[in-house]
Amino acid sequence: MHIVVCIKQVPDSAQIRVHPVTNTIMRQGVPTIINPYDLFAVEEALRLRDVHGGEVTVLTMGPASAEDSLRRVLTFGADRAVLLTDRFFAGSDTLATTFALATAIRKIGETFGAPDIVFTGKQTIDGDTAQVGPGIAKRLDFRQLTYVSKLVSADPDAKEIVVERRSEAGVQVLKSKLPVLVTMLEGTNEMRRGTLEEAIAATRAEIVTWSAADAGVEDMQKCGLRGSPTIVKKVFAPSARSEKAAFVEAEDQTPAEALVEAIFERQPALQEDLAALAGGY
Amino acid sequence: MAEAPKAPSKQPPAGGRAASKKELPEHFKSYKHVWVFVEQERGQAHPVSWELLGEGRKLADKLKVDLAAVVLGPEGEATQHVIGEAFNYGADLAYLVADPLLEDYRNEPYTKALTDLVNTYQPEILLLGATTLGRDLAGSVATTLLTGLTADSTELDVDEDGSLAATRPTFGGSLLCTIYTLNYRPQMATVRPRVMAMPERVERPVGKVITHPLGLVEDDIVTKVLDFLPARDSSKSNLAYADVVVAGGLGLGSPENFQLIRQLATTLGAEYGCSRPLVQKGWVPSDRQIGQTGKTIRPKLYIAAGISGAIQHRVGVEGSDLIVAINTDKNAPIFDFAHVGLVTDAISLLPALTEAFRKRLSPHNRDKLASRRAR
Numbered sequence: 001m002h003i004v005v006c007i008k009q010v011p012d013s014a015q016i017r018v019h020p021v022t023n024t025i026m027r028q029g030v031p032t033i034i035n036p037y038d039l040f041a042v043e044e045a046l047r048l049r050d051v052h053g054g055e056v057t058v059l060t061m062g063p064a065s066a067e068d069s070l071r072r073v074l075t076f077g078a079d080r081a082v083l084l085t086d087r088f089f090a091g092s093d094t095l096a097t098t099f100a101l102a103t104a105i106r107k108i109g110e111t112f113g114a115p116d117i118v119f120t121g122k123q124t125i126d127g128d129t130a131q132v133g134p135g136i137a138k139r140l141d142f143r144q145l146t147y148v149s150k151l152v153s154a155d156p157d158a159k160e161i162v163v164e165r166r167s168e169a170g171v172q173v174l175k176s177k178l179p180v181l182v183t184m185l186e187g188t189n190e191m192r193r194g195t196l197e198e199a200i201a202a203t204r205a206e207i208v209t210w211s212a213a214d215a216g217v218e219d220m221q222k223c224g225l226r227g228s229p230t231i232v233k234k235v236f237a238p239s240a241r242s243e244k245a246a247f248v249e250a251e252d253q254t255p256a257e258a259l260v261e262a263i264f265e266r267q268p269a270l271q272e273d274l275a276a277l278a279g280g281y
Numbered sequence: 282m283a284e285a286p287k288a289p290s291k292q293p294p295a296g297g298r299a300a301s302k303k304e305l306p307e308h309f310k311s312y313k314h315v316w317v318f319v320e321q322e323r324g325q326a327h328p329v330s331w332e333l334l335g336e337g338r339k340l341a342d343k344l345k346v347d348l349a350a351v352v353l354g355p356e357g358e359a360t361q362h363v364i365g366e367a368f369n370y371g372a373d374l375a376y377l378v379a380d381p382l383l384e385d386y387r388n389e390p391y392t393k394a395l396t397d398l399v400n401t402y403q404p405e406i407l408l409l410g411a412t413t414l415g416r417d418l419a420g421s422v423a424t425t426l427l428t429g430l431t432a433d434s435t436e437l438d439v440d441e442d443g444s445l446a447a448t449r450p451t452f453g454g455s456l457l458c459t460i461y462t463l464n465y466r467p468q469m470a471t472v473r474p475r476v477m478a479m480p481e482r483v484e485r486p487v488g489k490v491i492t493h494p495l496g497l498v499e500d501d502i503v504t505k506v507l508d509f510l511p512a513r514d515s516s517k518s519n520l521a522y523a524d525v526v527v528a529g530g531l532g533l534g535s536p537e538n539f540q541l542i543r544q545l546a547t548t549l550g551a552e553y554g555c556s557r558p559l560v561q562k563g564w565v566p567s568d569r570q571i572g573q574t575g576k577t578i579r580p581k582l583y584i585a586a587g588i589s590g591a592i593q594h595r596v597g598v599e600g601s602d603l604i605v606a607i608n609t610d611k612n613a614p615i616f617d618f619a620h621v622g623l624v625t626d627a628i629s630l631l632p633a634l635t636e637a638f639r640k641r642l643s644p645h646n647r648d649k650l651a652s653r654r655a656r
Contacts, residue, residue, distance in 0.1 A: 011452075036561070094432075098424060126452060128574055129432035134388075134420025143503050144388050146417045162507065167386065168412050169322045173508035174387075186567060229429035229465040235451065235458045238592060245606060245615075245622030256633035259605070259623050260641055263582065266621060267603050270582055271641075277525060277550030278642050 001054030001156045003045040004105055004115040005078070006136070007038040009062050009069040010126040034069045037121025039191045040184040044151055045119050046077055046192065052156050055079040057108055057115075061089055061100055067207050074202035076194040081205065082108060086212040091225035094127075098135030099222045104215040105140060116156055118181045122147055130183070137181035145174060146183045154178075303442060303463040312466035315341040316349045316376070316404040318395065319367050320414050322386060323509070324359030328479065328522070329410035331370040333472060335480030336437055337408055338371045343439050347373040349404070353394050355384040368485045375488070376402060380495040385506045386414050392421040394495055399426060401493065404467045406445050408437075411471035419471050429462030430469040433573065435476055435596050445470065454573045454593020475521045475577040475600065518552060518568055525551035526580045526601075528571050529559065530594075532587020532608060532627050536564035541631035542586065548635050548642075554578070556588045572597035586627035590615025607631075 011030045045056045058073045060066050061084040070081035084104045092100060109115055118140070123130035130146070137144035149171065150164040159178040164171050166185060194202075212223055221227060250258040264271050317337045319330040334350065341348040350367035354360040356379040364375050378394040395418065399407065407422075409415040411433045423430035431447035435457070438446045444461050445468040451458040462468040520526065527549065529542040539559070546553035554571040555564070571578055572594040579600035586607045588594060595618055598604060606619035607627045616622045623630070 094420070094430065095424065095427065123574075125574070127432075128450075128454075129430075130416045131420040131423070131430060131432055134417060135424040138392075138421050138424040144417070144421065145504070146388075147413045164510075166413055167322060168320075168327060168414060169325065170509055170511040172385065172506055173510070174504055175507050176504040229427070229462050230431060231461045231463060232451075232458050233446070233461055235456050238457055238595065244617060245604075245619040247611070247616075248621060248623045254633060254637070255623060255625055256630060256637040259607075259621070259630075259634060260637045262621050263603065263605060264641075267582070270603070273524060273581060274549055274638070275642050278548060278638075 001049060001052045001117070001154075002113045002115045003048060003054065003056045003117045003119065004108055005038070005041050005045045005056060005058045005073070005119045006101055006132075007042065007058055007060050007069060007073060007121075008035045008124050008126075009033070009060060009066040010035045010124055032065070032069070034072060035121055035124045035126075037123060037125070037184070037186055039121070040186055040188050041119035041121050041182075042073055042076060042078070043189045043191045044182075044184055045117070047189070048117070048151070048154055049079075052154065054116075054156075055112070057082060057112060059084065059101065059104060059108065061085070061092075061097065061104070067209075070207055071202050071205070074205050075199045076192055077198045080112065080208065082208040082210060084210050084212075084215055086223075088212045088217075088220050088223040091228065092223065093228035093230045094129055094131040094135055095229055096223055096225075096227035097132055098139055099227055100212070100215070100217070101132070102136050102139035103217050104210065105136065107210070107214075107216045110216075114179070116159075116178045116180075117154070117161070118142065118179070120181070120183045122183045122185050133181055133183040140179075140181070142179050142181045143176045144181045144183075145176060147185050148182050149185045149188055151182070303444065305464055305466075309464075309466040312403040312405040314346045314349055314404050315344065315406045316351050316399075316408065316467070317372070318351045318407065318409040318415065318418070319363060320410050320412060321352070321354055321360070321363050322414065324354075324363075326363045326366060327410055327412060327414075327474070329412060329415075329472070329474040331366070331482070332474070332477040332479055333408045333410060334367065334370040334372055336472070336477045337406075338480065340406060340437060340439055340445070341373075344405075344443055346405070349373065350375045351395065351398060352376070353378045353383050353391055355379065355381050364490060365487050366482075368487050369482050370480055371483075373488060375490045377490050377492045378495050379492065380497075382495060382497055382499060382502065385509065386417075387502060387504050387506065388417055388421055389502050389504060390495060390497055391418050392425060393497060394493075395422050396425050397496070398493055399467060402491070405443075407467040407469045409469070409471045411473040415471055419469060423469050426467070428465040428467060428469060429460075430471070431460045431462070432471050434470045434472050435573075437470060437472070444468070450573045450592055450596050454591060454596070456592065457596075473577050475579050476596075478579070478600065520552045520554050520569065520571070521576045521578060523552035523578065524580050525549050525582045526554055526571070526578050527551050527584045527586070528554040528556065528588060529586050529627070530556035530588030531558050532589075533559075534587075534628060536562075538628055539564055541628065541635075545584070545631055545635045545638070548639050549582075551580075551582075556591075556594050585615060585619070586631060588615055589613045590618065
């Protein structure tokens with residue numbers, strides 16, 4: 001079985017600061033991490049390989065420094081890492097991103113064997129769109145199984161896969177055919193630590209590094225900003241409300257009582273709503 | 282879409298932002314009207330569809346075009362009922378693909394149905410809910426049509442030249458950005474449940490319904506639904522649609538202290554939630570997360586304890602009628618958008634607040650309240 005996992009190196013969003021004057025992101029010194037959702041995809045891929053044999057190839061698109069994240073996935077036991085890096089990819093929106101990744105996955109197929117499953121996390125923590133997985137599937141003409149909460153079975157011989165997929169009203173049990181693209185929900189498995197041998201091998205492993213041309217991109221107009229139908233016209237910090245919060249000061253009451261008083265003073269109708277909700281007396 | 286929107290300071294590669302001017306190709310100029318995809322699962326329409334019709338109405342009125350509801354589903358009463366509701370929530374007309382193969386949501390037939398409708402009837406704007414169904418479908422449809430998609434928009438507007446301006450948080454929710462799809466059609470956007478207000482429902486007659494064939498047989502569809510396991514009611518939180526919500530953040534200091542939030546919620550008959558860091562730390566399950574990456578809420582009363590109020594949280598709660606913030610830092614950003622604030626330590630205040638509410642809402646005081654109202 002050949003499994004490709006797409007990951008993204010993202011800024012640790014808990015550490016992002018906005019410049020108070022220019023309203024731009026202060027990227028300097030912000031540590032990067034592997035998009036946390038992708039780790040569930042990595043683990044699921046490794047588990048499948050351990051059961052069925054085969055290889056796991058991990059793929060990312062990003063700056064040269066994204067090599068760090070690839071190397072980390074190698075320490076978990078992935079067999080190969082591919083870094084897609086080129087200034088032509090800069091400024092890609094989701095449509096241009098899916099073009100680049102799908103092109104690279106095709107090239108991976110030609111070079112290392114056709115993938116049976118492509119995994120991604122359900123979304124990234126910096127873009128939060130959840131659109132790249134479905135876009136890759138469409139471009140590769142793979143079926144897609146998104147928001148997968150459980151991989152029930154995969155049969156490489158019969159080319160069949162059964163998963164549980166979370167929907168708004170419950171869980172769908174779906175059967176589909178390989179090759180397929182799967183996006184994994186969080187909390188579906190626990191990431192392994194990897195062995196010492198794997199860690200040592202990872203530090204020495206050669207990362208396959210491809211430019212757009214290496215990956216087989218023929219039309220650079222489909223990459224990066226030029227291949228992106230969407231345009232970011234402005235980036236801004238939200239304005240504060242015209243009035244700040246009214247601060248509650250306790251005088252002859254406790255702060256808690258004063259707060260309750262302030263709430264009902266502001267919205268008298270709430271008292272009735274709350275009495276009804278709290279109900280049960 | 283703009284998935285990791287580019288930093289504005291970064292220089293674009295040679296050739297530049299070629300498409301930053303509006304030069305709509307001739308073949309897109311016939312694209313007119315605003316469409317809302319009405320999501321239904323097992324005969325139940327998702328309320329986000331009505332919220333989108335409310336928002337779509339404003340866009341259509343500004344553009345002086347029609348607002349259409351798009352309904353995909355099996356033939357029968359349930360689907361007809363959904364169409365009727367779409368008119369009650371403001372649609373001028375509806376497009377319908379009715380076929381037994383659309384009974385359950387599956388990506389392949391739904392993508393085909395919606396893509397065919399777009400190519401045939403050519404809307405300029407297409408809105409979908411950012412649910413598991415809407416996000417699964419929107420990505421496939423936008424990629425098939427090779428058009429732009431702005432995911433999880435928090436604000437929609439049309440500018441002077443009639444382009445859709447979709448605003449969404451970016452950089453993990455630390456800033457907002459406004460995204461355009463100038464030269465492709467339709468302009469697509471998804472919006473999370475509860476981000477837009479629910480419009481008024483007005484009983485109206487069913488208007489024009491344009492039907493379109495699916496053009497697939499079951500054998501054409503690779504993915505099969507083996508089973509459907511409805512969510513158990515007890516495990517389903519009603520956070521997004523609750524009237525009162527109490528939430529805690531890092532200011533609680535430890536996972537044990539989160540029970541103070543649950544106790545206050547129980548006393549108020551409220552739902553409880555938390556900010557993103559508590560989910561990342563594993564203190565609280567992810568379905569309780571409030572904010573851009575969690576649930577968006579619009580309760581009558583929202584109490585935030587020990588939450589600093591990052592933009593990613595703010596956009597998830599701004600629609601609340603009354604926001605009450607408790608935080609030790611009087612400069613915390615949450616006080617910029619809360620209505621009522623109390624500068625104190627949430628850990629010590631919460632038990633007292635629970636008690637104060639309990640007293641205030643006790644039957645004795647409620648009787649007093651009732652008699653006061655009777656007078």
